[in-house]
Amino acid sequence: MVPAVGHPDLSGAQRSSRPILLNARAAARATITGVERWTAELLPRLRALSPDRYLVLAPPRRARGRALGQAWEQLALPARAARERSSLIFSPANLAPLLWPRNVMMLHDAAVLREPGAYSRSYSAWHRRFGVACAQGALRVVTVSEFSRRELIDLAGIDPERLIVIRGGVDERFTPGCDHERVAARLGLGAPYVLTVATADRRKNLSTLRASAQALRRLGLELVWAGEARPYFAREGSIDGVRTLGYVDDEDLPGLYAGASAFVLPSRYEGLGLTCLEAMACGTPVVAANRAALPETCGDAALLVDPDDPEAIAGAVMLAVTDVALRARLREAGLVRAALYSWDRAARETDQLLRGLADG
Helix, strand or coil: CCCCCCCCCCCCCCCCCCCEEEECCHHHCCCCCHHHHHHHHHHHHHHHHCCCCEEEECCCHHHCCHHHHHHHHHHHHHHHHHHHCCCEEEECCCCCCCCCCCEEEECCCCHHHHCHHHECHHHHHHHHHHHHHHHHHCCEEEECCHHHHHHHHHHHCCCHHHEEECCCCCCCCCCCCCCHHHHHHHHCCCCCEEEEECCCEHHHCHHHHHHHHHHHHHCCCEEEEECCCCCCECECCCCCCEEEEECCCHHHHHHHHHCCCEEEECCCCCCCCHHHHHHHHCCCCEEEECCCCHHHHHCCCCEEECCCCHHHHHHHHHHHHHCHHHHHHHHHHHHHHHHCCCHHHHHHHHHHHHHHHHHC
């Protein structure tokens, strides 16, 4: 597992005269979803590639709430960059310090532009105005798929020449050999189960899983949902027949995936779909929506279905659970597909981009 991002204090003799600052605000959050996963996986790897060039900075504990965290990012971080005579600030979590003139930032998708109703009004307004302004002023914008690149060009008006695709990865912890029995016991999962991992927001489309849950129950299987609700989401409520685990600790996720009979993600909008890749890496057959970036990410290693057709989703889930030959094909194809996505490769590509801009 990648170590937590800390607050390294490099001496002047060790540090590059014009360091690249790595904005670790998202890694300081208490719970991990996609954006936090990117930050926690990528930044330590970047610093390991060149400890004398990169300086990782996170807000102090008292400033890790949303409002104070934004103030740290917009005011304290560029002030520190000025003191360090930084060549760049790299921000991997959809926002960057607007006052700093040399930003490289990641925009993971254009969901807040395409699906504004999936978020609170304040969150949507902040990102639609401020986030887009940060991206339009950045030296480069990194995104996670060709789908997201097209969306950001169309919806945010970002110059295609400044928009780079770097795909994420799957940590080595996610393998078929994970200790799923220990995790099942800890979470009280006595029966076989099909898993979905998703935050509790409407674009994840989890209400369409009612039919799947009913069909699985007839076979003695549960449909289990792991994921948290954040205050800025327009939330998905409880779903009849679906067992809700809430947020699952990061250390338990590999075992939770590995113990599942299948994984399903009916989301209408994903910038990449890391959860599908994590399930594949654990040897679990995947059913996913045929929308947004999911076909690009999953390829032929998943059953792709219409997310607006609950019966089609249920039928695909039942096949993934009961068809022995299909399960074997999906397992083998999924392991191959997930192996294409490496955090080390993502770090090398990001390092090459940042070094080129800093040296130029």
